[in-house]
Amino acid sequence: MNLRRLLRDNRGFLLFLLGLGVLRTAVxxxxPIPSASMRPTLLEGDVVLVNRLAYDLKLPLTDVVLLPLGEPRRGDVVTLNSPAxxxxxxxxxxxxxxxxxxxRDDVLILNGQPLTYTTPQSHGETLTPGWxxxxxxxxxxxxxxxxxxxxxxAIRARRDFAEITVPAGQYFLLGDNRDNSEDSRYIGTVPREKLIGRAHHVLVSADWLGEDGWRLAPRFDRWVTAIR
Structure with missing residues (x-):
């Protein structure tokens, strides 16, 4: 009886939690960004918004596609479940x-054409406190x-790989931090059903690990900014 009363008295809150769960798993x-693999586009401590309906409507908590909704585009930043x-x-x-x-030597070659790059700019990158x-x-x-x-x-990385043709229904993904990213060079091409959604904005951001160790400093200039 007490349980029934508890459920009845908190019905609105429970429905809110259920709706929030459906929202996060399907819509x-x-x-949060835990690693440096997408620097400088995304930083550790960024929290990104992900549109789960950008490509497919899926059965919540699965990779089962119920209805295709849109096509992934070259250049999209996506979250995914690694096939590896x-x-x-x-x-x-x-x-x-x-x-x-x-x-080839960190130059991306697409359909036989090497991409072009702007004049490089050098700077110091902190990999770990003190390094x-x-x-x-x-x-x-x-x-x-x-x-x-x-x-x-200065980092050992896979800067070269021979040309491959991306199979039907799959995608080739790279991290923007080319020499510090576990991507399709290591996990292979990614089937469409493994794509969770398109990341489109940084919601909030905080610098949580500085050169002197642990800290937490909001980066207000990155709040609610579009991902390019």
């Missing part, structure tokens, strides 16, 4: 089904979606 979501273990990742689509993709390395930032002229990328010359 929209927000995800199920870890949730956030990367950028650089290759669509049927595209030929290669990488600063040289980094190079430039704008990669991806068709219809130019965006910033970062290269870390």
């Amino acid at each position: 929209a979501d927000w995800n 273990g199920g870890t949730r990742l956030i990367k950028r689509i650089v290759g669509l089904p049927g595209d030929r993709v290669a990488l 600063v390395v040289d980094a190079v930032r430039t704008t990669e002229q991806l068709p219809d979606r130019p965006h910033a990328v970062q290269i870390l010359p």
Whole structure:
């Protein structure tokens, strides 16, 4: 009896929680950025908004597609369930089904054409507190979606791979922090059903790990900003 009364008295709150759960699992979501793989586009401590209906309506909590709603586009920043273990990742689509993709000395080659890059700018990049390395930032002229990328010359990384053709229904994804990203160079191409949604805005942001160790400082200049 007490349980029934408790449920009755809190029916509105329980319905709110149920609706919030459905919203996050089927419609929209927000995800914190835990790693540096998308620097400089996304920073650790950013919280991004994800449109789960950008591509497909799915059965909540599964990869089962109920209804296709839109087509992933080259340059979209997406969240995904990694096909190599199920870890949730956030990367950028650089290759669509049927595209030929290669990488040569950190230069992306798309359908036989090397992309162009703006004049690189050097700066120091903190990998861990007390460890600063040289980094190079430039704008990669991806068709219809130019965006910033970062290269870390001092880090051992996979800067080359032979041309592959992206299979039907799959996508080739890279992190913007090219030399510090677990992406399609390592996990392979990503089936469409593994794409969770398109990340479109940074909702809030805070610097949670500075050069001197733990700290928490809001980055108000990044709040409610579009992801490019």
